[in-house]
Amino acid sequence: MNGxxxxxxxxxxxxxxxxxxxxxxxxxxxxxxxxxxxKFCSDKIDDINYKDTKLLLPFVxxxxxxxxxxxxxxxxxxxxxxxxxxxxARQLALIPYTAE
Amino acid sequence: xxxxxxxVYVVSPEASDDQVTDLHNQVEAIVxxxxxxxxxxxxxxxxxxxxxxxxHKEGTYVLEVLHGTGxxxxxxxxxxxxTDLIIRHLVVRVDEAQAVIERTKARRTATSQRRRVARGLPxxxxxxxxxxxxxxxxxxxxxxxxxERGMDR
Numbered sequence: 001m002n003g004x005x006x007x008x009x010x011x012x013x014x015x016x017x018x019x020x021x022x023x024x025x026x027x028x029x030x031x032x033x034x035x036x037x038x039k040f041c042s043d044k045i046d047d048i049n050y051k052d053t054k055l056l057l058p059f060v061x062x063x064x065x066x067x068x069x070x071x072x073x074x075x076x077x078x079x080x081x082x083x084x085x086x087x088x089a090r091q092l093a094l095i096p097y098t099a100e
Numbered sequence: 101x102x103x104x105x106x107x108v109y110v111v112s113p114e115a116s117d118d119q120v121t122d123l124h125n126q127v128e129a130i131v132x133x134x135x136x137x138x139x140x141x142x143x144x145x146x147x148x149x150x151x152x153x154x155x156h157k158e159g160t161y162v163l164e165v166l167h168g169t170g171x172x173x174x175x176x177x178x179x180x181x182x183t184d185l186i187i188r189h190l191v192v193r194v195d196e197a198q199a200v201i202e203r204t205k206a207r208r209t210a211t212s213q214r215r216r217v218a219r220g221l222p223x224x225x226x227x228x229x230x231x232x233x234x235x236x237x238x239x240x241x242x243x244x245x246x247x248e249r250g251m252d253r
Contacts, residue, residue, distance in 0.1 A: 043207065045203045046205055050192075088190060088192065090150070091188070091190050092108055092110065092153055092190050093110065093149035093153060093159070093188060094147075094150060096148050097151060
């Protein structure tokens with residue numbers, strides 16, 4: 001990715017918000033990040049159901065923790081619903097609490 | 101006040117099919133005795149558990165959609181707790197959540213119809229219309245990749 005630049009603000013112009021302008025090694029590299037959108041809003045999924053493991057599994061990474069909003073981009077409303085669904089699914093052993 | 105509930109229970113893998121149906125009949129008997137109704141029953145069959153429960157690694161999942169009162173569910177919950185063959189169960193009240201979902205859906209279709217009419221289009225989507233092509237993301241900048249992996253870290 002070195003030297004690759006992508007100019008022009010992404011949709012909404014807020015794409016780079018919060019991203020540091022400098023890389024870790026002190027090299028200057030403009031960081032542009034695609035603005036994350038809530039999967040449930042864009043796909044118009046109203047029903048976040050605990051039975052729907054296929055839908056829930058992408059939000060359960062390796063360590064079986066719930067993927068935080070800052071990474072998945074889920075909106076607050078849907079993250080809340082997602083959390084409830086995940087916790088119900090956990091109770092029924094459809095998804096794990098922890099990875100051993 | 102009858103409400104709609106969902107009941108999922110996990111039956112021990114040692115149970116035979118007859119025992120599973122027997123459990124269903126027990127639930128049905130309680131429902132009928134206390135005054136409720138079963139809307140539907142689904143047997144998901146034998147599935148792997150995400151973690152071990154006791155020493156079990158598998159279980160037979162059964163879903164029942166019930167109409168009834170809180171007392172009924174309390175009784176069912178109590179009975180399932182003392183049944184050894186059932187290794188896990190969950191009771192969820194669903195009527196309110198479903199009402200919310202329906203309202204959201206209705207609101208969304210209403211909004212889209214209103215907007216479409218305002219734009220001079222027929223209220224409902226025509227077949228083959230509004231299919232999103234790849235034109236939305238024609239920039240080959242790779243910044244849209246890795247969304248699944250959590251690029252933020």
